[in-house]
Amino acid sequence: MARGPIPDTLRQSVQHVVLLYDDPLVADRDKAPLPEFVERHRHPLSRHTIALLALSFSDSTHILSSMSHAHDHDNDLDPMAARVRALETILTQKGLVEPAAIDAIVDTYETKVGPRNGAKVVARAWCDPEYSDWLKQDATAAIASLGFAGRQGEHMQAVFNTPDTHNLVVCTLCSCYPWSVLGLPPVWYKAPAYRSRAVMDPRGVLEELGVHLPAETNIRVWDSTAELRYLVVPLRPKGTEGLSEEELAALVTRDSMIGTGLALESHQP
Amino acid sequence: MNPRDLLPQADDDRVFSEPWQAQAFAMTLALHQKGVFSWSEWAESLSKELENSGAEDGSDYYTCWLAALEKLLAAKSITALSDVDALAAAWQRAAHATPHGTPILLENDPQHVDRHNTF
Numbered sequence: 001m002a003r004g005p006i007p008d009t010l011r012q013s014v015q016h017v018v019l020l021y022d023d024p025l026v027a028d029r030d031k032a033p034l035p036e037f038v039e040r041h042r043h044p045l046s047r048h049t050i051a052l053l054a055l056s057f058s059d060s061t062h063i064l065s066s067m068s069h070a071h072d073h074d075n076d077l078d079p080m081a082a083r084v085r086a087l088e089t090i091l092t093q094k095g096l097v098e099p100a101a102i103d104a105i106v107d108t109y110e111t112k113v114g115p116r117n118g119a120k121v122v123a124r125a126w127c128d129p130e131y132s133d134w135l136k137q138d139a140t141a142a143i144a145s146l147g148f149a150g151r152q153g154e155h156m157q158a159v160f161n162t163p164d165t166h167n168l169v170v171c172t173l174c175s176c177y178p179w180s181v182l183g184l185p186p187v188w189y190k191a192p193a194y195r196s197r198a199v200m201d202p203r204g205v206l207e208e209l210g211v212h213l214p215a216e217t218n219i220r221v222w223d224s225t226a227e228l229r230y231l232v233v234p235l236r237p238k239g240t241e242g243l244s245e246e247e248l249a250a251l252v253t254r255d256s257m258i259g260t261g262l263a264l265e266s267h268q269p
Numbered sequence: 270m271n272p273r274d275l276l277p278q279a280d281d282d283r284v285f286s287e288p289w290q291a292q293a294f295a296m297t298l299a300l301h302q303k304g305v306f307s308w309s310e311w312a313e314s315l316s317k318e319l320e321n322s323g324a325e326d327g328s329d330y331y332t333c334w335l336a337a338l339e340k341l342l343a344a345k346s347i348t349a350l351s352d353v354d355a356l357a358a359a360w361q362r363a364a365h366a367t368p369h370g371t372p373i374l375l376e377n378d379p380q381h382v383d384r385h386n387t388f
């Protein structure tokens with residue numbers, strides 16, 4: 001372990017993680033978010049590593065003293081967390097929400113739904129022309145048949161990429177997103193930068209994201225609404241004729257179903 | 270130009286950056302399932318908040334989300350914004366008054382009065 005001056009961002013990270021580990025409000029420490037600056041600077045460190053680093057730094061006494069100091073502190077609720085608790089308290093008293101139901105929804109969206117659902121839909125469409133037709137005509141029913149039904153009563157439309165046309169999905173108003181097949185949207189999908197630029201300059205956005213399309217390929221942008229959400233069916237990569245549906249699904253990335261990426265190339269010989 | 274300047278955190282897969290965001294999200298779904306509001310009403314409320322959003326990188330998305338939820342519930346006469354303000358302050362006082370390592374209870378608020386069924 002190299003010893004020397006600790007970069008400030010890393011020092012902050014270590015202190016934050018140490019405090020995080022000590023916070024009774026954080027029920028599941030492995031799921032708890034890392035501080036934003038750790039994410040932003042992308043220290044290739046797990047929180048476990050950071051905690052170990054805290055102990056191995058030559059001037060770790062400072063960090064360790066802040067660690068034990070934390071035990072003497074009272075709890076602190078940040079304003080947003082307090083507002084959510086307040087709202088939950090009121091709504092629970094009114095019988096409109098149940099804390100257990102809230103936890104179940106969080107758990108579902110964190111662990112059970114996600115882009116793997118959408119990938120199964122795409123792989124099935126690649127393998128089964130009848131399913132593909134169904135998906136084209138009635139995506140809501142075709143997707144529900146695989147067990148992925150939306151909870152907001154929204155309709156789904158599948159938009160198929162072709163060699164001539166590439167589809168890109170955005171929600172310019174808020175960030176409607178096909179949760180049932182893609183899970184929750186990534187941070188950038190909700191950013192005004194993406195929401196406005198995807199419409200004004202889709203080719204530029206795709207280029208920046210590393211998707212280089214031939215100049216003659218049309219780009220069609222689909223603006224989601226609360227009632228209608230889109231799933232992009234990317235082009236099936238070449239050389240994947242021998243792959244099983246499951247193997248194909250592994251090539252379907254979340255971004256390829258938003259249209260900000262392509263399906264992965266097969267690594268099959 | 271670095272694409273990240275324009276599409277910040279494009280490689281960031283996190284959907285919630287803090288637990289309260291997940292809870293605000295889940296409460297909204299639960300209330301919709303209870304029929305408290307339609308999804309279109311919700312989308313309209315959220316859109317309004319996001320239009321006034323200041324953060325180009327979307328980092329205040331769930332702040333807008335919570336504000337949209339509070340306003341929609343206020344418009345439906347379910348919760349008054351002032352009640353949420355007051356109770357949020359009570360939760361913060363309760364947190365401060367709770368020794369570290371023990372669960373935070375609303376009863377720990379030094380100014381606590383039994384609020385049951387007062388909203």
